[in-house]
Amino acid sequence: MHDIAPSTPASAADHAAATGRRGELLLRVSDLVVGYGKAEVVHGVSFDVHAGEFVVILGRNGAGKSTSLQAVSALLPKRGGKVEFAGGDLTQAKPPQVVGAGLVQVLEGHRVFHALSVEENLMIGTWTRGRRGDRTRLERIYALFPELADKRHQPASRLSGGQQQILAVGAGVIAEPRLLVLDEPSAGLAPMVITRILEAVSALCREGMAILLVEQMVETALRFADHGYLIETGRIVGEGRAEAIRHSDALRSVYLGRHATA
Numbered sequence: 001m002h003d004i005a006p007s008t009p010a011s012a013a014d015h016a017a018a019t020g021r022r023g024e025l026l027l028r029v030s031d032l033v034v035g036y037g038k039a040e041v042v043h044g045v046s047f048d049v050h051a052g053e054f055v056v057i058l059g060r061n062g063a064g065k066s067t068s069l070q071a072v073s074a075l076l077p078k079r080g081g082k083v084e085f086a087g088g089d090l091t092q093a094k095p096p097q098v099v100g101a102g103l104v105q106v107l108e109g110h111r112v113f114h115a116l117s118v119e120e121n122l123m124i125g126t127w128t129r130g131r132r133g134d135r136t137r138l139e140r141i142y143a144l145f146p147e148l149a150d151k152r153h154q155p156a157s158r159l160s161g162g163q164q165q166i167l168a169v170g171a172g173v174i175a176e177p178r179l180l181v182l183d184e185p186s187a188g189l190a191p192m193v194i195t196r197i198l199e200a201v202s203a204l205c206r207e208g209m210a211i212l213l214v215e216q217m218v219e220t221a222l223r224f225a226d227h228g229y230l231i232e233t234g235r236i237v238g239e240g241r242a243e244a245i246r247h248s249d250a251l252r253s254v255y256l257g258r259h260a261t262a
């Protein structure tokens with residue numbers, strides 16, 4: 001694996017200084033193997049997220065990003081590997097236990113309940129962690145995403161694709177997870193809206209919510225992230241501080257192929 005911020009640290013403190021990672025370890029995924037039918041598509045992926053950290057996983061279409069995230073969240077079966085979260089072992093956990101432990105994933109493709117109103121969709125987000133909807137948290141979401149406030153009593157089916165995506169993010173945020181996992185929240189959104197969503201989640205991150213993001217908007221994602229991993233055909237091929245990744249050859253080779261010069 002290509003270490004983009006190379007270091008041979010003598011101690012944990014040196015390691016933290018060299019890698020820029022802060023906070024206690026929150027999620028550790030080790031040697032994750034996932035597949036569909038006869039095909040194995042994730043071949044031993046490992047990555048960490050520390051408490052309060054913003055981590056991004058970058059890679060081309062079909063690299064295995066969604067598959068990895070869904071296996072971590074127990075939405076797909078694991079063929080191998082280990083998932084440790086907040087000091088517990090979630091390797092064999094079912095989705096409700098994963099959510100109960102504070103790991104909430106917003107799925108790719110703005111999945112919301114079309115027949116329910118915007119507010120009802122958000123309320124479901126509050127139930128997932130056993131905290132029935134209180135107004136304060138709803139109002140917080142409306143402040144972060146005013147377009148949802150304007151349409152709070154309308155059925156979600158009447159939102160645009162981009163607004164549904166924002167609603168899906170809002171329903172994840174309102175659960176107040178320790179780790180919010182976002183799988184391509186930018187899909188179908190205008191650049192300014194993407195920036196606003198990432199600004200909103202960054203603000204939550206500064207308040208202590210860890211973020212694990214998969215994103216095709218590479219430049220934008222790296223602007224907000226602390227740490228990044230590069231994935232190529234089901235393997236992690238690089239990691240480092242977001243700033244170092246941004247200027248790395250490894251990033252270019254993942255997106256443009258090994259012999260890219262531009």
Ligand SMILES: Nc1ncnc2c1ncn2[C@@H]1O[C@H](COP(=O)(O)OP(=O)(O)OP(=O)(O)O)[C@@H](O)[C@H]1O
Nearest residue numbers: 036041059060061062063064065066067068108216
């Ligand atoms: N339900 C499925 N059945 C069979 N193969 C699948 C299924 N979902 C994904 N795959 C395959 O697994 C591999 C990884 O897919 P995955 O969806 O994890 O990629 P990704 O990195 O999230 O890509 P994208 O950026 O396009 O969302 C791809 O080769 C894909 O064709």
Ligand SMILES: [Mg+2]
Nearest residue numbers: 065066067108
């Ligand atoms: Mg995907």
